[in-house]
Amino acid sequence: MASFSSRVLALCARVPSGRVTTYGAIASALKSKAFRAVGQALNSNTYDFVSGDCTVPCHRVVCSDGSLGGFAYGVKRKIALLEKEGVHVRNGKVVDFHKKLYRF
DNA sequence: TATTTGACCAAGA
């Protein structure tokens, strides 16, 4: 059994492009309520930033209210990536967040 | 082993 953080990363990788998910959704999918631990796992997982090619798309993970929450490389970077995938961000919040929310 | 911290969440003031 992989560690909690590994499972979190695995679920992130499952989120398709143009979609977003929430920390809560991930935790719930893991049968856990460790919303906070999810964020920590992602923060530790410094993924490769090579010309937009990322091993784990952590930028698709946002807060339950649609706000971006945080990002290890800066929220600005996160927004840029989301926009590139078709997820528009307005004033720090995901547009049509509930529509693009991915469910496992 | 114990305490603190954190990319959170929901509810109340």
Place this chain on the structure above:
DNA sequence: ATCTTGGCCAAAT
């Protein structure tokens, strides 16, 4: 609408 409080869990110190 913003701010505070309490609760939750895992990883770091």
